[in-house]
Amino acid sequence: MSLEVKDERVRAVPLLGRLLSRPELGAIAGTVLIFVFFGITAGDSGLFSAKGIVNFLEVSAQLGILAAAVALLMIAGEFDLSIGSMIGFAGIIIAIPPIMWDWPVWASVLMAFASCAFVGYLNGLIVVHTGLPSFIVTLGSLFMLRGLTLGVTRGITGRTQASGLHEYSTGDWITPFFAGQVFRAPIGWLAELGVIGKRADGLPAISGIPVSIVWWIGLTLFFTWLLMRTRFGNWIFASGGEANAARNMGVPVARTKITLFIMTALAAALFATVQVLVTGSADTLRGNLKEFEAIIAVVIGGTLLTGGYGSAIGAMFGALIFGVVQMGIFYTGIDTDWFKLFMGAMMVVAVLFNSYVRARAMRSR
Amino acid sequence: MDTPLVELKSVSKYFGSVIALKDVSFDVRPGEVHCLLGDNGAGKSTLIKVLSGVHSPDEGEILVGGAHTRFNSPKDTLDKGIATVYQDLALVPLMSVARNFFLGREPLKKTWGLRQFDVDYANRTAYQQLSDMGIQLRNPEQPVGTLSGGERQCLAIARAIHFGAKVLILDEPTSALGVHQASVVLKLIVQSKARGIGVIFISHNVHHAYVVGDRFTLLKRGRSAGTYQKNEISRDQLLNLMAGGKELVDLEQEIIKLNNGKR
Ligand SMILES: Nc1ncnc2c1ncn2[C@@H]1O[C@H](COP(=O)(O)OP(=O)(O)O)[C@@H](O)[C@H]1O
Numbered sequence A: 001m002s003l004e005v006k007d008e009r010v011r012a013v014p015l016l017g018r019l020l021s022r023p024e025l026g027a028i029a030g031t032v033l034i035f036v037f038f039g040i041t042a043g044d045s046g047l048f049s050a051k052g053i054v055n056f057l058e059v060s061a062q063l064g065i066l067a068a069a070v071a072l073l074m075i076a077g078e079f080d081l082s083i084g085s086m087i088g089f090a091g092i093i094i095a096i097p098p099i100m101w102d103w104p105v106w107a108s109v110l111m112a113f114a115s116c117a118f119v120g121y122l123n124g125l126i127v128v129h130t131g132l133p134s135f136i137v138t139l140g141s142l143f144m145l146r147g148l149t150l151g152v153t154r155g156i157t158g159r160t161q162a163s164g165l166h167e168y169s170t171g172d173w174i175t176p177f178f179a180g181q182v183f184r185a186p187i188g189w190l191a192e193l194g195v196i197g198k199r200a201d202g203l204p205a206i207s208g209i210p211v212s213i214v215w216w217i218g219l220t221l222f223f224t225w226l227l228m229r230t231r232f233g234n235w236i237f238a239s240g241g242e243a244n245a246a247r248n249m250g251v252p253v254a255r256t257k258i259t260l261f262i263m264t265a266l267a268a269a270l271f272a273t274v275q276v277l278v279t280g281s282a283d284t285l286r287g288n289l290k291e292f293e294a295i296i297a298v299v300i301g302g303t304l305l306t307g308g309y310g311s312a313i314g315a316m317f318g319a320l321i322f323g324v325v326q327m328g329i330f331y332t333g334i335d336t337d338w339f340k341l342f343m344g345a346m347m348v349v350a351v352l353f354n355s356y357v358r359a360r361a362m363r364s365r
Numbered sequence B: 001m002d003t004p005l006v007e008l009k010s011v012s013k014y015f016g017s018v019i020a021l022k023d024v025s026f027d028v029r030p031g032e033v034h035c036l037l038g039d040n041g042a043g044k045s046t047l048i049k050v051l052s053g054v055h056s057p058d059e060g061e062i063l064v065g066g067a068h069t070r071f072n073s074p075k076d077t078l079d080k081g082i083a084t085v086y087q088d089l090a091l092v093p094l095m096s097v098a099r100n101f102f103l104g105r106e107p108l109k110k111t112w113g114l115r116q117f118d119v120d121y122a123n124r125t126a127y128q129q130l131s132d133m134g135i136q137l138r139n140p141e142q143p144v145g146t147l148s149g150g151e152r153q154c155l156a157i158a159r160a161i162h163f164g165a166k167v168l169i170l171d172e173p174t175s176a177l178g179v180h181q182a183s184v185v186l187k188l189i190v191q192s193k194a195r196g197i198g199v200i201f202i203s204h205n206v207h208h209a210y211v212v213g214d215r216f217t218l219l220k221r222g223r224s225a226g227t228y229q230k231n232e233i234s235r236d237q238l239l240n241l242m243a244g245g246k247e248l249v250d251l252e253q254e255i256i257k258l259n260n261g262k263r
């Protein structure tokens, strides 16, 4: 990007115009607006205290892990509606073997990742080889996975939930990687300095940063690198932008798409692992509607529904908006019923904005 | 005379009962523009598809550099140095010029042990290659969708040349373009020829073909109606052949008769 090309026909494009051709601009602007809005309406409610910030970041992080992978898949021109039930499916695979058969937790987590990767592979394989819209294929998996999870869980345990996993997971070496906290020392130090408030019992309001936030930011950076700076990234854009042209140029479109279906499935497994190890329980109904929340975050982040254009950073801001609005509504005491109305409207506005930005990008000559 | 870069000998191709090509011979030599002319349905696209490895011929032989060959796939043909610039151009409009230029053949560099897409090199090279061929880009990162039809055609041709094409097959590259845009593409064809590339130029437009062509082959209803050197045939003769000269002459006669009858 550092290339300097001088040409008398290069018009100095105003900064705003240049920014407008980046997919994530809308989401960044939206984030600023949301922060200003809740800064005014919920400024002293505790939303922006250390505890409040960690709360909304945790919500954003979990959705953001999904959204990062979904963004890449959508840029490649496909949808994955199965990730919602994949979360319930993976959660049950993680929780039941330790509780029922004394498996070590690390083994059941590994099993969950492997199973999800396999389902993702099947999703991709079916989409690529039948040529059916992924919307339909993964809608099928959405129902099948939920049904399978319910049936098997009830068959094994007689119930649809599994709880008490903490007993098994607390000592497992794998737990800190998904349910732990990081930066405990610097947080403690900030609390000493009085930057972070203290609770009534004198302990700091937060004892560290949930590790899921690190996963979220790490995955977003990794996927951004993948998109912008690897051969695979070029193939993702091309597969979604014009699959035929890509094929003619020797891009392995099928392999690219299948890989991305595996990635969204793995993101669902990661989401489930964090959730199950943090709460110590699994529920067959977990993850309901997450597939659509992830799509909303991705679309707010500037990715086109039609593929070929978008960014992982944008999806990160989409997820951040999601978390701030959800927790902000809670903190301001507005009835949380309004949350869905707000997010739905936000997405429609984002889609309108995106198509405007794209139209603009395409006539930038 | 040089050995042809690629040569078809008495090739026939059938689609069920349809005779798409019958006994057609065709070749192209280094530094030559060989134009393929013919009416709709004459079999031009079929001939091109045989040459680019999409179809294998039912009868006849293919020679590359004088040696008998089979094309196993379009990719195989490309590896043998024969590049077809498709009518749909194989470009992705939402992606940048540089990313399109290197699509499927992205340059890599190693940073901290990681193999990365060398974006700077891609931008620099795409810009340089295009400007060497007389196409001034404003910015190699602009989306291909913002280019004009002629510029896109040139990008696709420049890309094929950069990746070592010895034979360029251009299927109606100027048919959708305005006068100025078409002349940009024709100029690029002449430049390719000067680099020693053999160009196969399919066109409806005799004016475009006659400007750049060295030899002309006419296809009629799946058969070859002759191959002519430029010095053997004038533009008007070619036009007559193309337009089905006899049919036009007959039509003229009838109109004259009609007019005489009225008087
Ligand atoms: N895949 C195919 N299957 C059946 N018939 C075909 C096929 N491709 C071409 N043809 C027939 O072969 C003839 C030559 O077509 P084509 O090579 O496309 O002509 P041109 O490109 O000169 O207009 C036409 O009659 C066409 O209908």
Ligand SMILES: [Mg+2]
Residues within 6 Å of the ligand: B044, B045
């Ligand atoms: Mg044709």
